[in-house]
Amino acid sequence: MSDGTPPREPLEHLDEAECLRLIAPGGIGRLAYTGRYGLTVLPVNYAMHEGTIVFRTAYDSPTDQDLRTGIADAEYKVAFEIDDIDPGARAGWSVLVQGAAHHVESADERASVQAAAVEPWAGGERELFVRVIPTRITGRRVRRPG
Amino acid sequence: MSDGTPPREPLEHLDEAECLRLIAPGGIGRLAYTGRYGLTVLPVNYAMHEGTIVFRTAYDSPTDQDLRTGIADAEYKVAFEIDDIDPGARAGWSVLVQGAAHHVESADERASVQAAAVEPWAGGERELFVRVIPTRITGRRVRRPG
Structure with a gap:
């Protein structure tokens, strides 16, 4: 659809304040970490609490076991992705x-x-709280090309 | 809501055939990889093609640069997550x-x-096709606890 005008940049980078505003309501996010079978991504129900991400996982679930192993290794680096996309x-x-x-x-x-009252999306008894303290927050907004 | 019956297991593991059936229509998935700033997760618009995942990314975008660096290192391991959740x-x-x-x-x-005709969700000119050849496919279904 080239009409001679330069293409609009479809990606806009978001600053940290805007990112924090967007993710403040909580909901479903995707946790990525290095598990026993390699890079793993799972959806979890999260809440924001004092600038950190909090979610619950079942005691002794595979996710818990992976996180325990990782966390025992010292600082356990993870990534957490949140989005809202209209395909x-x-x-x-x-x-x-x-x-x-x-x-x-x-x-x-x-x-x-517990004041954050995050509900596990998998339901059932989920006894462990996991907290992610952000070291880097980046975001982008995508618009339909003009 | 304890009524004396044992709680239903809220997580059901899905076999590979069921996973492939669920992800066959394509749409938005989340790509996880180790980028220059560590573990990175980004949404992309994917299609399935001959049992592999195909998506497009912009030439020389940060994602492309990360993927180029990783792929140049030999076999570049990534994870790709697809879900459909009703919070x-x-x-x-x-x-x-x-x-x-x-x-x-x-x-x-x-x-x-190209026959898979995957559209980049970010719009604009996206010249590179990336393909992920699965080595392990796992899935789970979550039901509201009974």
Whole structure:
């Protein structure tokens, strides 16, 4: 559809404040980490709490076992992606949070994150809280080319 | 809601045939790879083609540069996640494809994947086809706890 005008840049980079605003409501995000079978991505239901990402996972589930192994290795780097895309309109945004994950172990921290009241999307008994402290937050918005 | 019956297992593991059936229509998936800033996850518009995942990316975009660097390192392992989740119902499925990514370079392979007619979700001129050949396909379905 070349009409002589330069193509509009379809990707707009979002600053950190805009990213945080977009992901503030919580919902479904995708957690990526290096698991026992390699790079793994799973959807989880998350909430934002004091600038960090909180979600729950079942004690001793494969995800928990992977995270435990990773977290035991010291700082466990993960990525967390949140997006809202309308495939029909080919428009939307995505935010990528890179950071370190840890289990919420102390009673104080547990009480604090429980206030975030994040519900596990898988249902059932999910006893472990995992928290991701962002070290890098980037995002982009895609518009339908003009 | 304990009524004395044992809780239904909320996670059902899906076999490879069921995973392939679920992801066959294509659409939005999330590509995870190790980029220059660490673990990276981005949404892309994909199509299935002869049992492989095909998507397009812009020549010389950050994603392309990352993928080029990775692919040049030999077999570049990536993960590709597709899901369909209803947060309200807390039900849905997710599929994880782990495999190796490569650029589609040869004219023959390019002609073949062009038949898949995958549209880039970011719009604009996207000249590169990337193909992920699965080495491991796993999936799970989540039901609202009974």
